[in-house]
Amino acid sequence: MTTWQQRYESALMNTFGTPKLLLTRGEGAHVWDADGTEYVDLLGGIAVNALGHAHPAVLEAVTHQLGTLGHVSNFFASEPQLALAERLLTLLGPEVGGRVFFSNSGAEANEAALKLTRRTGRTHLVATEGSFHGRTMGALALTSKAAYREPFEPLPGYVTFVPYGDAAALTAAVTDDTAAVVLEPIQGEAGVRVPPPGYLSAARRACDEHGALLWLDEVQTGIGRTGAWFAHQLPAGEGVTPDVVTLAKGLGGGIPIGATIGLGTAGALLEPGNHGTTFGGNPVACAAALAVLDTIEKDQLLDRATALGKTLRDGLGADPRVTEARGEGLMVGLELAVDAPGVVTAAMAGGYILNATGPSTIRLVPPLVLTDEDARGFVEAWSGILDAVEVDA
Template sequence: MSELISTARDLSAAGWTEAYTRSVMDTFGPPQRILVRGEGAYVWDAEGKRYLDLLAGIAVNVLGHAHPTLTAAVSAQLGTLGHVSNFFGTPTQITLAERLLQLAGAPEGSKVFFTNSGTEANEAAFKMTRRTGRTRVLALEGGFHGRTMGALALTHKPAYREPFEPLPGGVEHLPFGDTDALEAAFSPDAVAERGEVAALVVEPVQGEAGVRALPPGYLALGRRLTSAAGALLVLDEVQTGMGRTGAWFAFQQPEIGGGVVPDVVTLAKGLGGGFPVGAVVALGERAATLLGRGQHGTTFGGNPVAAAAGLATIGVIERDRLLARAPEVGKVLRQAIMAGGNPLVRGVRGHGLLLAVELARPVAPQVAAAALDAGIIVNAVAPDAVRLAPPLVLTADQALDAARFFAGVTVPENPEEA
């Protein structure tokens, strides 16, 4: 069997990087490291160095790496039934849909559409907004919803959008967290000028914008306005879902959602614990029936292996009390980082185990590079913020190890001194 594994080559890290440069499209830049294996909250590179993974594939590996329950479930399902077309159903697909509806507290008539990724889930949700008969969609500045054309239309960042314009029309980006702007978008004057609103699409916590939570009351206001206007409230929980904030969905957190029930929730990332799977959860019969037969589809979405991964991930989160663990360990991480007293660290924001270390200067890339050299993986998500989205299995001791790095990290005032 070993002769069939083409990755079993005796290459140095530099050799692998050179091979990457020759064979992989240059959309991400050169890899920072060549990672070869993982276990729990740790990964190892091609030179044998160990790293504490505080990024988890950007909030994906909620069970860490090589979790025995997840790997056993995927292996067992692949050895039984790996893929069928969506002309057929499978027990794993059906059971995962039922579980997601249960976890969301879905009302009667709710349904699930499975995808392969977050951007595909948001693409499907965007198509659902068109089925309302309206074309005007509200999104927020700083929002990130994916890279396919529809999801990109919802995404705000000009550097992502401009190379691919014209994008699907009708999307208006409102200032982040601005309740006056939100109310004005639904006003009679706005409706007379630009038409009725089809949907409001938001992330409860903006991940790519620097882990920014919507202010208290914003989602509740959005729910009142969309309900009164007959519009959809769509929550992108690709990054915040599946226990990341300490609840199955961020909208279930009182300080975030305020008791709102959205019409549509999109999921991916943590849903499969590292295996590609996404979902659109339509809450209520109206949202669940917007896409009819033949109006949308996918080849791999909801395949038996992906569904088995999702069920295993949910099972471990429940069995190991990871919903409670996320805020507990997140609190340890927050407090320890602040207790370090580093003047470069201004604060820590976020919920559960989706956090950002706020920096006193715009040196996040330098801090992330220093962390990598020290054996810790983080992400420079904004010029002055470093994102932490570790596995939900992170221990308090591992959190304290990370905090020690932030207590001691320094970056020269003058870049030429670096």
């Protein structure tokens, strides 16, 4: 064990286990560790670093904002906060209207959304198996994995879990007591699970029939990750308009920010005194988010995510040890006939950072600025990485 790992174990709570690398700098989709070894980052801080590392647009926006106004609390407004809220509502559809609550993470965005659903006067929620919505107590109640939830029960609310992608099961679970149905348009932590066509529209109909809110958790799928600003805007979404959308991860390009967006009348459910945050919506985070949105638009990164994602799925899926390559845009799930954690280790030895979400599943969520050269290099290295795992087995 290295000195820095010993320092880590003696100073930090053991919530993540001991990390394998001490990273010291990054540029684009590349990072370097303390030994100077270079890696292609195909995890992107778990879909956070939309523009990669040290992107000049984010650096300039944050530096400029810190030099003018850093933090003011929500007793006051700032121009970046106003501009970002307006921009997000426009991207979601200006004809719908709504309001935004800013926070600092995806879990916080989902906590705010959960409180918003309570303002309907109902407490029942429908969530899905394989879901991940965060680790705080309210968000955890909606996260299906028993190992995450059970040590902290009882959790808030009355939640029914149904199989993801099963429209009939979802429809049957929604009643006149249901406050909201909460869905990821594509599941991330479960291994990039894409629902069948018509799933979101079936959820919309069930909510409309019973007066429930449709809440889409776009924390991982939003802000260009899937080749659209929001995954529910892909053709598979069939034009569905949700009542609540939650965002974080890629929105700030590495600067912590979350957003809870209530569309239409849902935007008025939270009133003064119902919720709050000290740091949420601070000028620096909002300036970073505006820079991310500007860059995605200016550099046409939505189209790039679509094209490069197909390149990765087709190239990696060509190896017979990949039993399924799925996803949208630069959100790629690979189902393997070999040990996925072993693949992560072998890939790291070859200079690539990946993530296993299960014993046979790899998730790729690289920066949207991943180069063609890096994508081709990984595809070319892929069979050798899988070979190394088979040799070690």
